[in-house]
Amino acid sequence: MKTIDQKGSKKNAVNMTKDNLIQRKSSPRPKDFDYIGNYAYSITCCTNHGKPYFNHKAIVKDILTILSHTSEELGFGIYAYCFMPDHFHLLFVGNESSSLPKFMRLFKQKSSFLFKKRYGNDPLWQRSYYDHIIRKEEVLEDVALYIFNNPVRKGLVNNYKDYPFSGSFMFNTKKLSGQISGQT
Numbered sequence: 001m002k003t004i005d006q007k008g009s010k011k012n013a014v015n016m017t018k019d020n021l022i023q024r025k026s027s028p029r030p031k032d033f034d035y036i037g038n039y040a041y042s043i044t045c046c047t048n049h050g051k052p053y054f055n056h057k058a059i060v061k062d063i064l065t066i067l068s069h070t071s072e073e074l075g076f077g078i079y080a081y082c083f084m085p086d087h088f089h090l091l092f093v094g095n096e097s098s099s100l101p102k103f104m105r106l107f108k109q110k111s112s113f114l115f116k117k118r119y120g121n122d123p124l125w126q127r128s129y130y131d132h133i134i135r136k137e138e139v140l141e142d143v144a145l146y147i148f149n150n151p152v153r154k155g156l157v158n159n160y161k162d163y164p165f166s167g168s169f170m171f172n173t174k175k176l177s178g179q180i181s182g183q184t
Helices: 013-020 057-074 100-119 140-148
Strands: 002-004 010-012 040-046 076-084 087-094 130-133
Touching: 040 100, 040 140, 057 076, 057 087, 057 100, 076 140, 087 140
Parallel strands: none
Antiparallel strands: 002 010, 040 087, 040 130, 076 087
């Protein structure tokens, strides 16, 4: 199909559409790391257009169910999660065959499908996610406490233990010390 642009020259409609697309950023992930194996990760996923979907208990419960099934299926232990109104934090550790890209693809796919089915046609997630590979010298409890204290830093609660949308599948979060050393 041919069209005429504003200058009067003929252009292929496919190329014209391609010219108008926003260029996607390249992946921030290291090219020499395959994200497979016994590694710990801290992940942040944002909702589409920053919508506060995770203010709703039913939505969080649905996403938690999918998180539980997906982590069990793909060999990840969930050390910490925290659903902020417009994003989600996750700290988890894989086994020898665990694949972070496969986990994230399946988790976001399943949760998006359920979300659209139950709550409407809007997408749940923005494209991609932020990841941090936890180094050996980083203490998982400190990273978990940092995640749990997100609602405190945002002024949603005074104590992370009072926030209803965070937890762990591995341990009782109420028994943690509460604050990371050096933080007020």
